[in-house]
Amino acid sequence: MGNMLFIVNPRSGKARIKNQLLGIVDLFIKYGWDVQLYITQDQGDAIETARKKGGQMDMIVCSGGDGTLSETISGMMYMEHPPILGYIPSGSTNDFAASLGIPSQAGKAAEIVVTGEARPIDIGYFCQERTFVYVAGFGVFTEVSYMTPQEKKNLLGHQAYMLEGVKSLANIKSYRMRIEADDFCMEGDFIFGMVTNTISVGGFKGLVTQDVALDDGVFEVLMIRTPKTPLELTNILSYMILKEEQSEYVHKFKTSRLRIFSEEEVDWVLDGEFGGARREVEIENLTQRIKIVTGLVKKR
Numbered sequence: 001m002g003n004m005l006f007i008v009n010p011r012s013g014k015a016r017i018k019n020q021l022l023g024i025v026d027l028f029i030k031y032g033w034d035v036q037l038y039i040t041q042d043q044g045d046a047i048e049t050a051r052k053k054g055g056q057m058d059m060i061v062c063s064g065g066d067g068t069l070s071e072t073i074s075g076m077m078y079m080e081h082p083p084i085l086g087y088i089p090s091g092s093t094n095d096f097a098a099s100l101g102i103p104s105q106a107g108k109a110a111e112i113v114v115t116g117e118a119r120p121i122d123i124g125y126f127c128q129e130r131t132f133v134y135v136a137g138f139g140v141f142t143e144v145s146y147m148t149p150q151e152k153k154n155l156l157g158h159q160a161y162m163l164e165g166v167k168s169l170a171n172i173k174s175y176r177m178r179i180e181a182d183d184f185c186m187e188g189d190f191i192f193g194m195v196t197n198t199i200s201v202g203g204f205k206g207l208v209t210q211d212v213a214l215d216d217g218v219f220e221v222l223m224i225r226t227p228k229t230p231l232e233l234t235n236i237l238s239y240m241i242l243k244e245e246q247s248e249y250v251h252k253f254k255t256s257r258l259r260i261f262s263e264e265e266v267d268w269v270l271d272g273e274f275g276g277a278r279r280e281v282e283i284e285n286l287t288q289r290i291k292i293v294t295g296l297v298k299k300r
Contacts, residue, residue, distance in 0.1 A: 001031060001032040001033045001114075002059065003034050003057045003058050004028060004057060004059045004060070005049070005050070005053050005054055005057045005059070005060045005061070006028070006036065006037045007038050007046050007050065007060065007061070007062040007068070007072055008021065008037065008040065009040045009046065009065070010039055010040075012064040012067075012090045012092075016106060017064075017088070017090040017106055020110075024063075024088070024107070024110045025037065027107075027114065028110070028114065031114040033059070033114070038053070040064070043071075043273075046062060046068050046071035046072045046074075046075060047071045047072070047074045047075040049075065050062075050071075050072045050074075051076075051078045051079075054075060054076055054082065055079050057083050058083055059083050059085070060072060060076065060082075060083055060084075060085050061085070061086035061087070061088065062085070062087060063089075063090050063106070064090055065089070065090065065093070065094065066093065066094065066134065066271050067271060067272050067273055068091070069087055069089075069096060069133060069271075070273070072085070073085065073123065073131060074131050076290060077131050077290075082290060084292070085290055086112075086292070087100065087109070087293070088109040088113065089102060089104055089109060090106060095200045096198055098198075098199060099134065099197075099198045100295065100296065102294065102295050112295045116294055116295055117293065117294065117296075118291040118293050119214075119215065119293075119294050119296070120215050120289070120290065120291050121133075121197070121288065121291075121292055122197055122214060122215055122216070122217060122219075122286060122289065123289040123290055124195065124197065124219065124284070124286070125284040125286050126270060126275060126281070126282075127278065127282055130270060130275065132271045132275075133197070133271050134196060134198035134201075134271060135195065135196045135198060135201055136196075136268060136275065137192070137193060137194035137195070137196075137268070138175070138192070138193050138194075138266045138268050139173070139175070139192035139266075140172050140173070140191050140192050172226075173191070174189045174190070174191050175189065175190055175191070175263075176188075176189055177189075177260055177261060177263075177266075178260070179193075179223065179259075179260050180258070180261075181221070181253060181257070181258055182256055182257060186251070188225050190223055190224060190225055191225070192222075192223070192224040193221070193223045193224070194221070194222050195219045195220075195221050195283050196221070196222070197214055197219055197220070198214075199212045215287070215288050217285055217287040217288075218255060218256050219255060219256070219285055221251075221252065221253050221254065221255060223250075223251040223252075224236055224249055224250055224251075225248075225250075225251070226249075227249055236250060256284070256285045257284050257285065258281075259280075259281070260280070260282075262279050262280075264279065265278060265279050266278060
């Protein structure tokens with residue numbers, strides 16, 4: 001088949017990949033791939049490895065959580081013609097794998113890498129500096145993803161996000177913002193916002209919409225205004241968790257480009273990692289920028 005760069009984060013999730021690594025490499029070799037294995041040592045390793053070694057490869061495969069996938073794609077974005085990407089999810093939540101139809105079992109995911117079909121996906125471009133794969137967000141709950149200890153994520157999975165998020169409800173921060181999308185503008189006070197290209201966020205499906213295409217050139221956006229009473233906050237949380245009807249405080253829309261202006265610095269999270277504090281943010285959809293092997297059945 002050609003040359004394959006296999007990037008593995010052995011600390012992701014419950015480190016299940018360690019016990020199956022030899023079998024997975026053996027599978028790749030049996031399918032004709034010349035495998036170069038790299039074990040990440042620290043945060044950012046996947047970016048540099050993909051960037052420096054990926055250009056000479058016919059395929060890059062990464063194994064880890066959403067953060068490892070995001071780092072690998074960030075490294076591939078430096079290439080004019082990046083190779084095909086394969087993904088073996090081994091994190092605690094694996095949000096984007098669900099959108100790709102890739103199972104959480106490493107062996108089955110590896111089989112998809114060598115037998116599945118490569119399809120293009122959109123990539124997010126954040127402030128013309130960084131990329132993200134499936135979500136950029138701010139406000140209540142978003143800080144949980146990068147503040148929750150890895151050990152707790154490994155133990156509880158996506159429940160860890162909710163447990164840590166509840167702790168922050170007593171200190172909800174509100175931000176005065178102006179939001180400009182493709183064809184409209186709105187202003188107000190907001191406690192939460194996320195720009196997504198996924199069917200699952202934090203282990204929960206359908207928070208934005210069930211109608212998600214990963215290659216259509218637009219993001220799904222959810223913005224939540226600041227509630228005036230505790231009851232209104234409860235209604236908002238019920239909508240997010242139980243998928244009830246949206247309230248006047250919940251705004252959903254699709255857009256290919258988004259600009260957000262805040263009166264103060266706002267902490268952003270990109271694919272579960274801290275993305276910096278900013279007063280002005282521009283997010284652009286890079287349509288069908290990366291090809292990744294999926295387990296989705298092609299519609300006829």
